[in-house]
Amino acid sequence: MTSGIPRVAVLLGRRLLLLVALLAAVFAATELLPGDAASATSDRGETAAGLAARRHLLGLDRPLPERFRDWITALPTGDLGTSARGQHVTDLLSAPFPNTLLLGGTALVLTVLLSLTLGCLAAARPGGPVDRIVDVTATVAFALPEFVVSVGLLLVFSLWTGWLPAATLTGADGGPADWTMLVMPVLALTLPQTGWNTRVVRAALADQAATPHVEAAVLDGLPAHRVLLRHALPGALPAVATGFATSTGMLLGGAVVVETLFNYPGIGTVLAGAVADRDTPVIAGVVACAAAVITGVLLLADLVRARTVGARP
Amino acid sequence: MDFTRRQMLLAGAALGSAALLTACQDGGGTASTGAGNQPRPGGTLRVGALGRASAITRDPHGNQGNESDYLVIALVYDTLTAPGAKSNTVGRLAASWTPSDDLRTWRFTLAKGAAFHDGTPVTADDVVWSLRRLRGTPAGAARLPGIQAGNITADGKDTVVLVSDYANAELPLLTRLSTFVLKKDTAGKDLAKAPGTGPFVLDWYRNGNARLVRNEHWHGGTVLLDAIEVTMFESPQAMANAVLAGQIDLASNAGAVAGRTAAARKDIQVVRRPDDMALPLVMRTSEGSPFADPRVREAFKLVVDRPAMVEQTLSGYGTVANDVLGTADPAYAKDLPQRARDLDKAKRLLKEADFDLGRTYELVTTEDVAGLAESATLFAAQAREAGIRVEVVKQESGTFYDRTWLKGDFYTNYWGTNDSVVFFASKTLVTGAGQNEANFSDKDFDAAYREVLATKDAAERGRKLRELQRIEHDRSGYLLWGMADGIDLAAAKVRGLPTLPGYGRVQLENAWLAR
Numbered sequence: 001m002t003s004g005i006p007r008v009a010v011l012l013g014r015r016l017l018l019l020v021a022l023l024a025a026v027f028a029a030t031e032l033l034p035g036d037a038a039s040a041t042s043d044r045g046e047t048a049a050g051l052a053a054r055r056h057l058l059g060l061d062r063p064l065p066e067r068f069r070d071w072i073t074a075l076p077t078g079d080l081g082t083s084a085r086g087q088h089v090t091d092l093l094s095a096p097f098p099n100t101l102l103l104g105g106t107a108l109v110l111t112v113l114l115s116l117t118l119g120c121l122a123a124a125r126p127g128g129p130v131d132r133i134v135d136v137t138a139t140v141a142f143a144l145p146e147f148v149v150s151v152g153l154l155l156v157f158s159l160w161t162g163w164l165p166a167a168t169l170t171g172a173d174g175g176p177a178d179w180t181m182l183v184m185p186v187l188a189l190t191l192p193q194t195g196w197n198t199r200v201v202r203a204a205l206a207d208q209a210a211t212p213h214v215e216a217a218v219l220d221g222l223p224a225h226r227v228l229l230r231h232a233l234p235g236a237l238p239a240v241a242t243g244f245a246t247s248t249g250m251l252l253g254g255a256v257v258v259e260t261l262f263n264y265p266g267i268g269t270v271l272a273g274a275v276a277d278r279d280t281p282v283i284a285g286v287v288a289c290a291a292a293v294i295t296g297v298l299l300l301a302d303l304v305r306a307r308t309v310g311a312r313p
Numbered sequence: 314m315d316f317t318r319r320q321m322l323l324a325g326a327a328l329g330s331a332a333l334l335t336a337c338q339d340g341g342g343t344a345s346t347g348a349g350n351q352p353r354p355g356g357t358l359r360v361g362a363l364g365r366a367s368a369i370t371r372d373p374h375g376n377q378g379n380e381s382d383y384l385v386i387a388l389v390y391d392t393l394t395a396p397g398a399k400s401n402t403v404g405r406l407a408a409s410w411t412p413s414d415d416l417r418t419w420r421f422t423l424a425k426g427a428a429f430h431d432g433t434p435v436t437a438d439d440v441v442w443s444l445r446r447l448r449g450t451p452a453g454a455a456r457l458p459g460i461q462a463g464n465i466t467a468d469g470k471d472t473v474v475l476v477s478d479y480a481n482a483e484l485p486l487l488t489r490l491s492t493f494v495l496k497k498d499t500a501g502k503d504l505a506k507a508p509g510t511g512p513f514v515l516d517w518y519r520n521g522n523a524r525l526v527r528n529e530h531w532h533g534g535t536v537l538l539d540a541i542e543v544t545m546f547e548s549p550q551a552m553a554n555a556v557l558a559g560q561i562d563l564a565s566n567a568g569a570v571a572g573r574t575a576a577a578r579k580d581i582q583v584v585r586r587p588d589d590m591a592l593p594l595v596m597r598t599s600e601g602s603p604f605a606d607p608r609v610r611e612a613f614k615l616v617v618d619r620p621a622m623v624e625q626t627l628s629g630y631g632t633v634a635n636d637v638l639g640t641a642d643p644a645y646a647k648d649l650p651q652r653a654r655d656l657d658k659a660k661r662l663l664k665e666a667d668f669d670l671g672r673t674y675e676l677v678t679t680e681d682v683a684g685l686a687e688s689a690t691l692f693a694a695q696a697r698e699a700g701i702r703v704e705v706v707k708q709e710s711g712t713f714y715d716r717t718w719l720k721g722d723f724y725t726n727y728w729g730t731n732d733s734v735v736f737f738a739s740k741t742l743v744t745g746a747g748q749n750e751a752n753f754s755d756k757d758f759d760a761a762y763r764e765v766l767a768t769k770d771a772a773e774r775g776r777k778l779r780e781l782q783r784i785e786h787d788r789s790g791y792l793l794w795g796m797a798d799g800i801d802l803a804a805a806k807v808r809g810l811p812t813l814p815g816y817g818r819v820q821l822e823n824a825w826l827a828r
Contacts (some may be wrong), residue, residue: 035711041368041376042452054451085370085378095520096366158558167555169359169544170522177452263551264546265366265520270546273365277378278711 011302015295018134019288020072027068030280035062037084037278058084071281075288081281083274089285092270094309095174097289100259100266102175103182104251104293107189111243111251114194117203119240120233124224126206131260134198141195146254150188150261157184167263174265185262193247200243204236211235245294246300252290350807356826357540359561360384361552364521364545371505371518373493374447379816380566381545385523387819388541389430390493390509391533393421393440393473394485396817401642402485403731405533406435406494406510407473416480416769421488423471427532429496430508437467442497444473455747456491459741460484480767482774483735490816512536512822521545529589537809537825554582562826563810564802564820568683572800582803582810587632588641589799589814591728592688594676594792595721602722602801603674607788612662614792615655616699617692624796626687630798636789637782638741639734640796641814644775646782656699663701673702677724679713684797689725692794719750726750729815731796734782738762742789751790752783758784 038055055061059070071081080089122134158166164183171177190212208214209232256268267286274282348500364379373390377383394410397403403411407421413790447453448462465475477484497682505518512533513525517802523543527536544561546552553571556564556576564571575581585682596604596613604610634640635651678689686707693703708717717724730736740746743762744754761781785791799814807825812819 034709035715039714040711050451050454057451070610083367085368085376087369091701092367092369154554158554161559165553165555165560166558167361167544167546167560169518169555169560172517172524174519183463213716219725260547261551263546263548263555263798269547270366276710277364277367279367 001291006078007306008032008299008303015299016297019291019295022291023072023284023288024068027064027071027272027280027283030275030278030283031064033278037280040277041084047114062260067280068142070301071284080285080288083282084277084279089281092282093267093285096267096270097264099175099264100252100255100268103185103189103259103264103266104248104255104301106182107193107251108244109250110186111176111193111197111247115188115197115201116240118194118198119205122202123209123232124199124204124228126209131202134202138195138198138202141191142199143195144192146188146192146257147261149186149191150258150313153188154261168265169263171263172282176264181262181264185264188235188250188258188262192254193251196250197240197243197247201236201240204243205232207239208232208235234308237306241301241304245297249294321610334632349582350827352533353828354537354824354825355539358538358563358807358824358826359542359544360819360821361544361546361555361561361564361567363547363549363552363566365547366521366545367523373495373504373509374443374450374491376452377543379521379545381521381543383816384565384821385515385518385525385543386493387511387816388513388525388821389511389515390431390495391427391511392490393444393492393494395487395489395759395815395820396732396815398813399643402489406440407488410485412482412484412769414769416484416767417477417484419475419477419484420468420702421473421475421485422774423473424532426530427510428530429510430514430528433496433508434632436470437473437495437511439497440463440473440494441467441565444475444492445492446495446569447491447493449811457487460487472666482766482768483733486733486736500677513541516540523599533822536822538821543823550762553802556804559804562804562807567800567802569628569797571802573628575802580805582805582807584801584810584812585630585802586799586805586812586814586818589729590682590797591634591638591640591731591793592626592682592685592797593726593728594794595724595726595750596687596790596792597751598723598788598790599754603668603754604722604790606666606668608662608666609668610788610790610792612659612666612668612699613696613701614652615659616661616701617698617792617794618654618695619652619742619794622688622691626684626691627795627797630800631795634793634795635786636791636793637734637786638728638737638791638793639731641732642734644734644778646779646786647785648779649786652786656757661701670700670702673704674723675706676703677706677708677713677717677721679710679725681710681713682727682797685725685727688794700753719748719752732815734778735762735765738765738781738785742785753790755784755788758789 031115038051038058038060042051042054083089083092104242122131125131154166157164158171165181168181169177176182214227214231217227255266256272259266259268260272267289362381362384364381368378369380370377373386385790393404393405393407394402396407406427408424410419410421412419423435429435444465445462448457459478459481460475466474468474477652494510495507512528512531514528516526522545525541527539532576549568549571552564553567553574555561572583575583584626596610598605613637623633635649639645676689676693678686680686689705693705696703741748741750742753744759761777761784763782764777765774768777799818803810809822809823809825811818
C-alpha cells in the first residue's frame with residue numbers, strides 16, 4: 001500500500017494535467033468561434049487598418065499555440081493576462097470570484113445539510129409517507145431548471161409580496177450591499193441540487209440497508225436512527241461525497257444563469273460577456289478559477305472515498 | 314438576451330425635435346401638482362444602467378462597451394460639445410465655435426470658469442492634449458475623421474483650433490460624444506481617478522458600479538442632486554425588476570418589453586425617447602445582387618407595412634420612417650412623401666425589372682437588439698403577400714459581423730446615432746465609405762454630399778441636404794420602416810429626466826427628486 005501523501009500528489013498531478021488540457025481546449029474552442037476579440041470589441045466605425053492594429057496589440061496575429069503557451073506559463077505567477085479592453089483579468093475577477101464562491105459555497109452547504117436530512121428522514125422508514133413525499137418532491141425539484149426556480153422566486157418573494165430585493169445592488173466594497181440580496185440566488189441554486197442529492201443519499205442508504213453489517217445491526221435490535229447514522233451512513237459516504245462533488249460543477253454552471261437574473265456580481269456574468277467578446281484570456285481565467293475549485297472539491301471527494309473504501313490508487 | 318456590445322457601442326447620440334420632446338416629457342406620467350413641480354436640491358438618484366463585467370473600461374477615450382461606464386464617464390468628464398434639443402450640437406466645455414470661410418479651420422472657445430474637480434482651471438492645452446490622445450487611439454481616425462493630431466492646436470489659454478483635411482460644415486458634430494477632457498499629461502495608471510470637469514465628482518467606482526457626488530462649482534450651471542449611484546445590470550429584465558421593486562429610481566434604456574410591463578404601474582414613469590434606434594433592412598445595390606435594379610429596391614420599400622412593423626415588433630414604442638436615415642436631424646426632410654404600402658405598384662415594378670419570383674431570398678438577421686429578428690420575420694410574412702419568398706436566416710452576432718455585414722445581399726442592421734443625416738451619408742452612403750452597408754454608389758448623391766459639406770450658408774446647405782435625402786429616399790439600399798424609441802423607467806418622484814435619444818440618455822445633470 002502506498003502512503004497517503006504521494007497518492008494525494010498523484011491525484012493532484014492527474015487533475016492538474018486535466019486542467020491544462022481543459023484550458024487548451026478553451027483556447028481552441030474560442031478560436032473556432034466566428035469573429036475575434038479585435039472585431040468584437042471595436043467600434044463599428046473602425047477601419048480595416050485600425051482593426052489590424054488592434055489585432056496586433058492584442059497579439060491575435062500570433063499562432064494559437066504560442067498565445068496559449070505564453071498564457072499558461074504566466075498562470076503559476078498569478079498573471080491571468082489582459083482582457084481585450086485592456087483590463088487585467090485578475091482585476092476583473094478579484095471581486096466577482098469571491099462573490100461567486102460565497103454564493104456557490106452557501107448553496108453547497110445548504111444543499112449538503114438539506115439533502116442529508118431529507119435523505120435520512122426518507123430512509124428511516126422505507127416506503128412510508130415521508131419517503132414517498134420526499135421522493136416525489138426531490139424529483140420535481142431536480143427537474144426544475146434554475147431559470148424557472150429563479151423566475152418563480154422573483155415573482156412570489158419580490159414582485160408580489162415585496163419581502164426580498166429583486167436584484168443585487170453592489171456596495172462600495174464590491175460585494176452585495178445587503179445580505180437579503182443573497183437569499184433568492186442561493187435558493188435558486190440550492191433547490192434543484194438538493195433534489196438531486198437527496199435522491200443520491202436515499203439510494204446510497206438503501207444500498208447500505210442490504211449489506212450484511214447493517215442487517216446484523218438491525219437484527220441486534222439497535223434503534224433505527226442509530227443503525228442509520230452509525231452503520232448505514234458511513235458506508236454511503238463515498239457515493240454521497242461524489243454526488244456533492246458533482247453538484248459543485250453544476251452549482252457553478254447554474255450560477256451563470258442565476259447571477260444574470262438577479263444581477264449578482266459574480267464570475268458567471270463575467271464569463272457570459274467574455275464569450276460574446278471572444279475574449280480568450282478572460283474566458284480562460286474564469287475557467288481556471290472555477291476548475292481550481294471543482295478540482296479541489298473532487299480531490300476532497302476522492303480522499304473521502306479512499307479513506308472509507310480503503311486504499312485504492 | 315437582447316442586450317449586446319454593439320447596441321451599447323452604437324447607441325449614439327441623437328436629437329429629437331422640440332415638439333416630440335415636449336410631448337414625450339408630458340407623456341412621461343410625471344405628477345404635476347403643487348410644490349412637486351418646483352425643482353428642489355438634494356437627494357440621491359439611484360440609476361441602473363446596462364453593462365457587462367467583462368467589458369468594463371475606465372479610459373474615457375477607450376472602447377466603451379458598457380452604457381454604465383459611459384454614463385459614469387459622461388457625468389465626471391465634459392466633452393467639447395454635446396447633443397442638444399434645438400440644435401443637434403450644443404456647447405459643453407466649449408462655449409462657442411466659429412469656422413473659417415473655407416470651412417476647414419474651426420475655433421472653439423472654452424467656457425468661462427471651467428475647472429477640474431481639484432480646482433485647477435481648464436486650459437486649451439488640456440483640451441489639445443485630450444483630443445490628441447483620443448485621435449491616437451486605435452479608433453481615433455473614425456472618431457475624429459479628417460482631423461490629424463498635428464492639426465489640433467491651442468491658441469492662447471481658452472481657444473482650441475481644429476483644422477480639417479477638407480471643408481466640413483458639420484465638424485462640431487464630431488466633438489460631441491468622446492472628446493472627454495482630462496488634465497494634460499494624465500498618466501495611464503491614474504486614469505481611473507483622474508479629475509474631470511463634469512457636473513459630478515467620482516466618489517468611488519467598483520466593478521462597474523459607482524457613486525458620484527455633486528460638483529458644487531460646475532461651469533454649466535447648478536446641479537440639484539446630492540449624488541448619483543450607478544448600478545450596472547447585465548440584463549434589462551433584472552434592471553426592470555429592480556425599478557419595479559423600488560431598489561433603483563431610474564432604469565436607463567430598459568427597452569420596450571420592460572416598458573410594456575411597467576405601463577400598468579401608476580408609480581412608474583415610462584419615459585420614451587423617440588428616434589433612439591434605426592432598424593433598417595439593407596439591400597445590396599451593386600452588380601450581382603438581386604437588388605441591383607433600383608426598381609426592385611423601390612418595390613421592396615412598397616411591400617413593407619410600416620405601421621404593422623412598428624406595432625408588432627416594437628410593441629408600438631416607435632415611429633414609422635421613410636427610408637432616410639438620420640430621422641432626428643433638425644434638417645431631416647419631413648416634406649418628402651411618406652412611402653406607404655402599395656402591393657400593386659410593387660408587383661408592377663418587380664415585373665418591369667424582371668425580378669425572379671421563383672426563387673427564395675435569404676434575409677439574414679441577428680438578435681442583437683430587441684425587435685430586430687422579429688422585424689425580419691414579419692417582413693418575410695408581408696413579402697409573401699406580394700408573392701416574394703423571403704427566408705429568414707438568424708446568425709449569432711459574431712458570425713453576422715464576420716460573414717454578412719458589409720457583404721451580404723439582404724440583411725437587417727441597426728444604428729444608434731440618428732440625429733444627423735450627414736453622419737449616415739458620410740459613414741454608410743457616399744461611394745467608398747467605410748461602412749457602406751449596401752455598397753451604394755451614386756454620382757448625384759456623392760455630388761450632393763460634397764456640396765453639403767462645402768456650403769457655409771445655412772439656408773443653402775439646407776436645400777442641398779434635402780436633395781441628398783431625396784436621392785436616398787428614392788434609390789438607396791436602405792429600407793427604413795421605423796425608428797425604435799429609447800425607453801427609460803423611472804420612479805414617480807424623479808423629474809428633469811433626459812429625453813434625447815441615444816447618448817442623450819446620460820444627461821442626468823438636470824435631474825431632481827420631488828418630495
